Amino acid sequence: MTSWVVADSSIFLASVLQEGLTPKARALIKFWATTNVILAAPSLFQYEIIAVLRKNVYQGRLSLEESIKARDILLSQPMQFMLDDDLMRRAYDLSTRFNRPTAYDSQYLAVAQRLGCDFWTVDERLYNSVANDLGWVKWLGTFTG
Secondary structure, three states: OOEEEEEOHHHHHHHHOOOOOHHHHHHHHHHHHHOOEEEEEEOHHHHHHHHHHHHHHHOOOOOHHHHHHHHHHHHOOOEEEEOOHHHHHHHHHHHHHOOOOOOHHHHHHHHHHHHOOEEEEOOHHHHHHHOOOOOOEEEHHHOOO
């Protein structure tokens, strides 16, 4: 049986940038690649990865060549993107419910809620703010695979 997983851009960015959770991000993505899951995200995902990679170049953390390689790796991920007015409304409602300052992260929550699947993030603050009510939200730091 095929199942869905929603992952935010931070999971994939952590797999190409050298961060504390990089080994876990790579292991989780590898796990997904070897199982029968379909990855999903709001269309925002693509904008976020481009923005973060460009910022890393501007700040001198990545060379242009490294960022282009990372960009191409991330853009080639097998991801189903979703965007529609109902998701935007749901994201806004979730942002309001959990008193989030913006609705960016809530777009991922809305996609996962629609698909009835787990949502994975590197954002520990987001995880802590919703995990008690949304048991399907997972923080990368807890991944043991």
